[in-house]
Amino acid sequence: MSLRYALLGLLAYEPASGYALTKSFEHHVGRYAWQAGHTRIYPELNKLAADGLIEVAEEGARGRITYAITEPGRAALREWMMTPPAARKVRDEDVLRLFLMSALPPEDSRRLLKAIIEDCAGEIDELRDTIAMLDEDCAEAGERLPFGRLAAEYGLRTYETRRDWALWALARLESH
Amino acid sequence: MSLRYALLGLLAYEPASGYALTKSFEHHVGRYAWQAGHTRIYPELNKLAADGLIEVAEEGARGRITYAITEPGRAALREWMMTPPAARKVRDEDVLRLFLMSALPPEDSRRLLKAIIEDCAGEIDELRDTIAMLDEDCAEAGERLPFGRLAAEYGLRTYETRRDWALWALARLESH
DNA sequence: TAGAGCATGTAATAAGTTACATGATTAC
DNA sequence: GTAATCATGTAACTTATTACATGCTCTA
Structure with missing residues (x-):
């Protein structure tokens, strides 16, 4: 629906x-x-x-x-x-991979976390560029905050958070 | 799959x-x-x-x-x-609602953003309690970082990010 | 004029939801 | 003994994916 x-x-x-x-x-x-x-x-x-x-x-x-x-x-x-429903329903294969890391042998977890951190860095760079472009256009044209700008900001913050979480998880893993 | x-x-x-x-x-x-x-x-x-x-x-x-x-x-x-796939595939009804806010009249957006901020605050409180309990148990039992602890940390950070994003969006909306 | 990409669709299969169904055990 | 909840399932229906199919228009 x-x-x-x-x-x-x-x-x-x-x-x-x-x-x-x-x-x-x-x-x-x-x-x-x-x-x-x-x-x-x-x-x-x-x-x-x-x-x-x-x-x-x-x-x-x-x-x-x-x-x-x-x-x-x-x-x-x-x-x-x-009228948002009470129950949250999510399907996100990336997050699923993050969650299931507990099930892997530690060396695999470490490798995966490092790959995630790197991947996030790439996404963050890309989104920063996108946002810079959107803000330029907007400065000329704009009043209402456009759909893509909302999305890009959300994406940027989400990837930053994911990267930081992965760094935290990696640190916890190393300390054991 | x-x-x-x-x-x-x-x-x-x-x-x-x-x-x-x-x-x-x-x-x-x-x-x-x-x-x-x-x-x-x-x-x-x-x-x-x-x-x-x-x-x-x-x-x-x-x-x-x-x-x-x-x-x-x-x-x-x-x-x-x-071997994560190149394309990310997500289905998250909550995030969809966030994204579609651009389509609502400004007063509705404002109301929705405020509701989201409040809702996030509730989730954050709950998750902080959960984490405190998990860390107590872990201090006694634990070596490997348990599944639920990873998830709770991820949840906490995600809700904090979502709340901050909503605050940012609200501020941008007010300034126009 | 050829190739890239625009533009929309259908059919078969797989995945997911809703409603229905049943029985066992535990705690009160 | 009775209500809650543990515990597993099936059938009908909806939603999503994969593979196939077709034709148009713009650019080089």
Whole structure:
């Protein structure tokens, strides 16, 4: 059901085609929040349109269909956003790997932690660049804090935290 | 496929019954790393046993079946752990809500951010208590850093980061 | 004019959820 | 003895993945 609202949320931010939405999922959305491929996205868009929560805003070249959210769609999104469920439900393969390290022999854990720390460093560098670019654009154009900027900041802080956690875990491992 | 390795990882840490594993998922594992209910766990355990990656270690009261990982199971787990895929795949409904805030009218965003900050504060308090208890037990018993301690530390840092991010987002929202 | 990438879809299979079902043991 | 919770399962349905399929348009 979440995919429905992920799509609704992206379309509430701005109208887009299935193809453009797929790209959003490949980049920030699928990386931190909700993963989805085009084979699920297209059918779900059709269902959303059938339910009147989105509508075709424009039909462009190469069969491109740009959708926009409707008023009922906005209402449904708002309802979902403002009533979070009690139970948190997460599926994150990376974090799963972190958690299962207790099960590995210590040398493997150490190797894995070091790889994670290095990987995080790469992500952090990349995100810092992204943010610098976004802030430049924003200084000219912007009022409202854009979707990508929120995501990038979240990503940066998340990777910093993960790296620090890995450093902590490594230190605890070494001290035993 | 990840559930398979989640189970293998937990059983590599220590033998357990399907019921006990289900509880692990309800608590730390499902909260941060990988969600799963008993209706998926039991069939997957049977499949793992059929594949020889785990074995029945003990049959106890009320039909309880305690499983233990086998050597092939350990090898399969290690292989999976040490070769993370390039693409990160995440499904986290909470984070999705954070991301979609750009799509809400500013007053709603503000309300939601404040609710998130409060919620994080609650989680942080709870996790601090958990960690204090774990560290007490560990001081007596312990050498290797236990599974739950890793998870609790990760959880604590994650919630602190999320709270700080929400505070940052709120400040940016107010300044416009 | 050829190749890259835009753009959307379907079908078969796998994974996950919800609802239903049953029985054993423990603590009160 | 009875309520809670331990303990495992199945069936119907929904959601997601993988593999396959097709055609358009822009750029070099």
